[in-house]
Structures are given as structure tokens and as C-alpha cells.
Amino acid sequence: MWHAFAAIGTEMIITKAGRRLFPTIDIHTSGLDPNGFYSIKVDIAAADDNRYKYVSTTGWVAASNGNRVNHIADQVVFGECEHPNSPNSGKFWMSCETISFKKLKLSNSKEHYKKSDCIVLNSMRRYQPRIVISKWDRDHTAPVDTKIIIFPETRFYAVTCYQNGQITNLKIRYNPFAKAFRD
Amino acid sequence: MWHAFAAIGTEMIITKAGRRLFPTIDIHTSGLDPNGFYSIKVDIAAADDNRYKYVSTTGWVAASNGNRVNHIADQVVFGECEHPNSPNSGKFWMSCETISFKKLKLSNSKEHYKKSDCIVLNSMRRYQPRIVISKWDRDHTAPVDTKIIIFPETRFYAVTCYQNGQITNLKIRYNPFAKAFRD
């Protein structure tokens, strides 16, 4: 699903009150220590420091002279959404068929920052979601090991209104809440 | 609200898939150690070991020769529902205006036991919800102090269908989801 959007240039709506991602970020884990304790969260990093604009003839183009970012793991992070079942045992996480972050929302209003599960972004910029899995020590007082996993196909442009009509069509086609707009 | 129901004899519907309590159990805390760590949950104990039946002329009567229970705190407990925000600091809990257990559901099917927030009970018996507040040690590995608080007005009969029409009327009057049945 993510690949179908990525091939066109994924866009995500951001609103004051917060808008869910579609598609949602769903993962599955393996190779964890069954008896270890882990928290799992998603955060969102800048994909680069460009501003973008959408030109109907050519698509997305960088509008300012931003620098290319080579190490997204070191980039500015704009907030995070811890999975509701965190923290939990490796055994639990691996028994989950899918670990879904469907409650994660994107906003453009700093006043809504305090809402949990809501990450504040800037419009017309590009972002990269990241999966952050932290293992905690026996006393659960500090993380002892943290892994960051990136799926490049989840990169997206934050917008207040869809720019590319093909993206709109895919959203309407696959998002159950947009069924009203299907032909 | 609870008192209005208790005066008549509170009943709670139980179904296979699980039914919410109405009224819900909402509490407020004070006197906790602001820097201490606490988990807060609700569990449900047998109020006694009677079976009951409802007679339209006289109301609820014990149908078997069960024993009166004097110490509900020692009774059989039928499951528990940990508050979603557990565990958390005393400071956090005391800052909450209301701590609500609205997601707690009651079921009569053991197959649904594994659902979190769902407690399995037997129909035509009487139950007593209990608030359980546990303080954890500095390493969060074991509870060091547990307090059990009981509000007698939350005692209820578990039923698969309302027995007392006055209870039905109160539910319809005050539960927003039953608005369709108001005159």
C-alpha cells in the first residue's frame, strides 16, 4: 500500500486538530528477547531541510537551497507517538500479528502539541517516519539499547490540501472513511 | 448518579462481547506521594455467594442458601481493569480531575476473558467493584503498598436482561447512547 503512494509522491494532510496518516504505519517484530522489556514508538524526522512546492506540470520541486540530508537518524525529530501497549515484553510484541499506529495524528498547530499521539509538522516540507524500539534494563529505569528502523517508502510531503490529484484518488480508493467519494 | 441507581437496586447487563457499566466508575485521588509511582485499577468481587432472582412484587430475593460475606476485600475477584494511564506518578494522578474507567466491560463468556478491560461475571449474582491503588518501589519491580477502596453504592446485580423497569428508565434517562428511547 505504501509503495503505491510512494511511487506517485505520498502526501499527508495536516490540520490544527490533527489528521491521521493514511496509510497507517503497521509493523511486526521478530528477533526480540522474549523476556526483555521494550517500548515501541514512531517519531518523525525531517527528510531534508528543503521547502517544496508542487508544480502541476513537473510535480514536487525544492523551492529553496536546502541541504541534502544523508543521515536521517541524526535529523531533527518533530515528536513521537508511543504505542499504547508500551512498555511490554518481547514475547508480547512478537505475538502481535500487527502493531498498528493508527492513532498517530499530524498537526500544524503548536497549541495542539500537548495532545498525545499528535505530532506537529510544517507544511510543504518532506518527512520520514521512523520506528524506534528501545530495550529497558531489568529495573525499567533506563533504556539500554535503542534501534531505529526506517522504511523509505513511508516518506511523505506534509500539506494542508492535496496537491497531486493522483494521491487524492488513491486515498479515496483505499481509505474506508472516504468511501463517500468513490464512484 | 450511582446513588439514584443503588436506591432501586443497580443492575448491569452482561453480554458475550462485553457491555460497559453505566454509570461508569470515575474517581479522584488526593494524599498520594507526588513523587511515588502508582498503578490504579478496578476489579470486581463477589458481594456474596447467593444466587438471586427478581420477583416483580417483592424485588430481588436470594434464591439459594448462600453465606453472607463480611469481608469483601477477601472475596473471590473476577478480573481487573487497569487504568490506561497506569503506572504513573502520584503527581499525575492527583492532577487528573477525574480518573475514568469508562472502557471497562462486563461479559458472561469465558472465551472473551482475554480481552483487556473485560471482566467475566455470572448472571443473577451480586457484585462489588473495588478500586485498587498500588504503590511501586523505586525500581518499579514490585508493589510495596496496596490500598483497596470500596464504594458500597456501586454494588450491582449482573443480568442478561433488565429485571426492574425502574432501572431501565434510569438508564434510558441518563445514558447518552440510549437517547433513542427517551420520550
Added chain:
DNA sequence: GACCTTCTCACCTACGTGTTAAGC
């Protein structure tokens, strides 16, 4: 004008109610 943002709206999904009739 061009571009981006905000708001309201109709139309969905998802699910919490008691009712009613059927089942056991």
C-alpha cells in the same frame, strides 16, 4: 493573481443503547 490555509458540510465508519422476538 497565485498560493496556501481554514472552516463548514455531507457522507461515511465504528460502536454503544434498549427493544423485540426467537431460542433453549
Added chain:
DNA sequence: TCGCTTAACACGTAGGTGAGAAGG
């Protein structure tokens, strides 16, 4: 028959969609 349980139903609440018009 009687008492209790179950399932389908209409009708609410609650909230997630893009469209379209208005605002800046």
C-alpha cells in the same frame, strides 16, 4: 410454562473523510 439467554435491529454518539468556498 417459566426463566434466562441470544441475535438482529433501529437509532443514537463519536469521530474520520475529501469537497468546496472563503480567508489571508
